[in-house]
Amino acid sequence: NTGTTSPTSAGSGGSPGARKGQWSKEEDNLLRKCINQYNPVKWSHVPKLAGLNRCRKSCRLRWVNYLDPSINRGSFSEDEEDLIIRLHKLLGNRWSLIAGRLPGRTANDIKNYWNSHLSKRKVNVEQRTLKPIRPQPVTLPRNWSWLRMKKQGEAEPKMETKVPDEEEHDQWLMINDSKHGHENYYTMNDQMDSNQQADFGFECIYGVGEEETTVDAILQWDGLLSDIK
DNA sequence: AACGCAATCAACCGCCTCAAA
DNA sequence: ATTTGAGGCGGTTGATTGCGT
Incomplete structure (x- = not known):
């Protein structure tokens, strides 16, 4: 300038x-x-x-x-570039969130870098990425009555919910994450007859009354970042 | 050297959220 | 309950720079 x-x-x-x-x-x-x-x-x-x-x-x-x-005005390293691509895959155009993961980089710089350097490459990135970015659906029985979700290794559940009203939520399930003040939506496959499927990003435990069953969904989520390449 | 086009990026705009009045 | 002001965000613009012809 x-x-x-x-x-x-x-x-x-x-x-x-x-x-x-x-x-x-x-x-x-x-x-x-x-x-x-x-x-x-x-x-x-x-x-x-x-x-x-x-x-x-x-x-x-x-x-x-x-x-x-504190702003890093140098050119983006390969590692930073890689991280931006991965985070954008996860977060979309939430530049300030992405910037929060790249010390010294501003949301504006990342946005500009994405728009001028990486967005064109996005097609190629997507072509390389054949694996789903979300965990595979977990099968839940139709009669489940409650659900707890927690991060692996943590004792405290991150989210807890009762089964939603079937009439209102037969397409998808909303879970209120009160700890972090936002809502999460999970798709449900209502085409299944005896079971329902949902995509979860956490270890989830569902139950029918007193009985509980742990579903191993976290492993797929953990592998997510390394899949985006 | 001159021109036209594309790429880059600093800055603006409009909108949103939140807190205080 | 409503209004107002501040901070923050993402989308977009447009001047500048770089590059190919």
């Missing part, structure tokens, strides 16, 4: 009159100085504290995507 462009003034929306476009060296220095002096700081205060005619979002973005000294 030569910084030779002349940023235009921001239009409507938040900060009328604020500069837009490429950041100059002087602006970068002002922002750096401000963050170093006041960190942690509210981004809404930064433009005034730094003496910048920029909106808070522009300041934040410039810092988190470019000026933050």
Whole structure:
């Protein structure tokens, strides 16, 4: 970046009159100085504290995507590339989650790298990947009345549910992971007569009343990452 | 050297979630 | 219960750079 462009003034929306476009060296220095002096700081205060005619979002973005000294601005290694491909297979376009697994890399950089380098290769990656990315379905008897799921080696179940209402959930099953505050959906194969199938990512234990049966589904999940190659 | 096209990536936009008022 | 402001996210844009002809 030569910084030779002349940023235009921001239009409507938040900060009328604020500069837009490429950041100059002087602006970068002002922002750096401000963050170093006041960190942690509210981004809404930064433009005034730094003496910048920029909106808070522009300041934040410039810092988190470019000026933050913890950012690795070198080219992506083969290992990083491989990890991005695997994580994208698992997580989709959730760039911030992917970035969380690559120290020093920003979500924006990973997104850009994916869009310019890896997305085209995606086809080839998919062609190489004939194995399913989800564990194979586990067969459950029709009369199961509850289900517990836990990570292998952990005593505490990660999820617990009673059998869903058949009328409402004959196509799929929703399990509320209250510990992590999100819901997970599992497909059910309702074409089976005496049994039902579901894809699980955890060791699962189903039961009918007092009786319980452990289903070995975790092994397939553990092998997942090495399958994506 | 000049041109056109493709690739790259910094920055913006709109939307969402969450917390405080 | 509703509004407002802040932070954060993913999609997209557009200026710049690189490359082939």
